[in-house]
Amino acid sequence: MGDLIFANYGYCHCCEQAVRFTAADSWFRDHYICSKCGSIPRERALSWTIEKFFPAWRQATIHESSPIPRGASEKLRQHCDNYITSQYFSGVGSGTEYQGWRCEDLENLSFADNSIDLHISQDVMEHVFSPDRVFREIARTLRPGGMHIFTVPLVNKAGASEVSAERDEKGEIRHLLEPEYHGNPVSDQGALVTRRWGYDICEYIFRSSGLFTQIIHLDALEWGIRAEFIEVLVTMKPMAENNGSDSVPETAKPPKSTTGNPFNWLKKRFKK
Ligand SMILES: [Zn+2]
Numbered sequence: 001m002g003d004l005i006f007a008n009y010g011y012c013h014c015c016e017q018a019v020r021f022t023a024a025d026s027w028f029r030d031h032y033i034c035s036k037c038g039s040i041p042r043e044r045a046l047s048w049t050i051e052k053f054f055p056a057w058r059q060a061t062i063h064e065s066s067p068i069p070r071g072a073s074e075k076l077r078q079h080c081d082n083y084i085t086s087q088y089f090s091g092v093g094s095g096t097e098y099q100g101w102r103c104e105d106l107e108n109l110s111f112a113d114n115s116i117d118l119h120i121s122q123d124v125m126e127h128v129f130s131p132d133r134v135f136r137e138i139a140r141t142l143r144p145g146g147m148h149i150f151t152v153p154l155v156n157k158a159g160a161s162e163v164s165a166e167r168d169e170k171g172e173i174r175h176l177l178e179p180e181y182h183g184n185p186v187s188d189q190g191a192l193v194t195r196r197w198g199y200d201i202c203e204y205i206f207r208s209s210g211l212f213t214q215i216i217h218l219d220a221l222e223w224g225i226r227a228e229f230i231e232v233l234v235t236m237k238p239m240a241e242n243n244g245s246d247s248v249p250e251t252a253k254p255p256k257s258t259t260g261n262p263f264n265w266l267k268k269r270f271k272k
Pocket residue numbers: 012013014015016019034035036037038039
């Protein structure tokens with residue numbers, strides 16, 4: 001680790017304690033780190049947002065797509081009894097177990113309608129090929145009153161979202177912009193960026209799923225939250241309308257996590 005260029009004391013919303021935040025590089029998004037839990041700013045912003053918008057998360061049924069073994073994911077794993085994690089593996093069907101993980105294709109989730117309180121994703125939505133289908137699947141599987149709370153880099157602040165890669169009729173990838181890859185914990189090839197999102201993502205989600213989304217932007221050094229592209233998005237599924245009867249809206253039984261704790265396996269991959 002190089003010399004520190006910035007450090008301060010504060011409170012970390014991932015590990016919930018007084019900590020020191022340090023940065024050895026000016027790109028705070030990846031390098032402004034909690035001394036106790038190793039989290040980065042967008043993970044702390046996500047944890048704050050979950051706590052504020054869905055304070056009953058500890059008792060909720062939560063599904064996180066592509067979690068990582070630290071920060072917000074680790075907090076959910078420790079404190080939520082029905083925290084279901086999944087990864088996407090090309091060619092593996094949703095709901096099946098693969099390499100110790102439950103596989104879930106976000107475009108075709110195996111969860112029942114109205115069965116999930118909270119969907120969580122961190123920097124995933126810029127890698128999916130059919131985000132309209134993904135947002136529809138999330139809306140379908142959320143319970144009334146449920147939310148999708150997620151981070152996604154909104155890199156097109158001054159313009160419309162751009163499609164940077166798509167699949168043609170044969171399923172082959174067609175690049176519309178210079179290919180860009182992000183790290184992928186379950187693939188050495190990395191994850192291809194398919195969308196360069198702008199603020200119009202909220203309109204896109206509404207057109208796809210009918211759900212409203214708000215963008216939370218935090219800038220709070222005392223919580224170690226300062227960096228580029230750390231917006232947290234909250235998509236809400238409305239509570240069922242009161243139709244005059246006392247009947248509770250029908251929701252499915254919560255799915256149970258079946259794959260145990262795949263984090264140890266993931267931790268090994270991270271050490272490489
Ligand atoms: Zn921490």
